[in-house]
Amino acid sequence: ADIQAGKKIAGTQCRTCHGLDGIAQIPVAPHLAGESEIYLRAQLEAFRSGKRQNEMMSVVAKDLSDEDIANVAAWYSAIRITAEMPD
Amino acid sequence: ADIQAGKKIAGTQCRTCHGLDGIAQIPVAPHLAGESEIYLRAQLEAFRSGKRQNEMMSVVAKDLSDEDIANVAAWYSAIRITAEMPD
Numbered sequence: 001a002d003i004q005a006g007k008k009i010a011g012t013q014c015r016t017c018h019g020l021d022g023i024a025q026i027p028v029a030p031h032l033a034g035e036s037e038i039y040l041r042a043q044l045e046a047f048r049s050g051k052r053q054n055e056m057m058s059v060v061a062k063d064l065s066d067e068d069i070a071n072v073a074a075w076y077s078a079i080r081i082t083a084e085m086p087d
Numbered sequence: 088a089d090i091q092a093g094k095k096i097a098g099t100q101c102r103t104c105h106g107l108d109g110i111a112q113i114p115v116a117p118h119l120a121g122e123s124e125i126y127l128r129a130q131l132e133a134f135r136s137g138k139r140q141n142e143m144m145s146v147v148a149k150d151l152s153d154e155d156i157a158n159v160a161a162w163y164s165a166i167r168i169t170a171e172m173p174d
Contacts, residue, residue, distance in 0.1 A: 003173065021170045027123035033170035036114035052139060083108045083120035084167045086090065 001037070006075030009068055013060055014076075022076045029056075034081035040073035088124070093162030096155055100147055101163075109163045116143075121168035127160035 011020055014032070019025050022033025032040065046052035047061035048069075064072075097107055101119070106112050109120025119127065133139035134148035135156075151159075 019170075021172050023168070023170050024123065024126070027125040028129070030122055030126050031118070031120075031168070031170075033118075033168070035117055036111065038114040039111070039117050042115070078173045080171045080173075081110070081118070081120070082169045083106075083110050083118075085108050086165045086167075 001070040001074035003071070003074045003078050005067075006071035006073070009064075009072040010075050014072065017056065018076075022079045022081075032076040033079040035076055037070075037073045037077045040076055041069055044069045044073065088157040088161035090158070090161045090165050092154075093158035093160070096151075096159040097162050101159065104143065105163075109166050109168075119163040120166040122164055124157075124160045124164045127163055128156055131156045131160065 007020070010018070014020075015025075017024065017026050017029040018032045022031055022035070024031050043052060044061050044064060047054065047057040048064060050058065094107070097105070101107075102112075104111065104113050104116040105119045109118055109122070111118050130139060131148050131151060134141065134144040135151060137145065
């Protein structure tokens, strides 16, 4: 998959809600940073097929090609994340 | 919501796939670390009602009370995350 091509898609279609770095900008959207490619692809395919539904994502995913999905999933999964639990 | 009660639920029902710190242990599961309470609650309620379906989560969510959902969402959203984009 082509991470830079995925970054372009993220920069145009995803960043408003999910951020270019995958940290959600709005509370109804999930973070995508560091998610596995398997999970991201499965969700985008589910939104595209209608198996999973969301008023925003059903529209966004409709026109994504398999290649777009692979590339944008590669971009977000390439982001390194850390998690720190509260005491 | 009660973050410590949520930590207990996470430690028994969620950690195997999602990690206690919300970093997924298996590629088919998403990270939950730092996700907003609104998003986490909406997904757990959707799995419980059947609006969203997954072979694992439909079972796990079936017996969660509203209070359980609020508490476990509070735990995972309290985890601090950072994201670092590749160059």
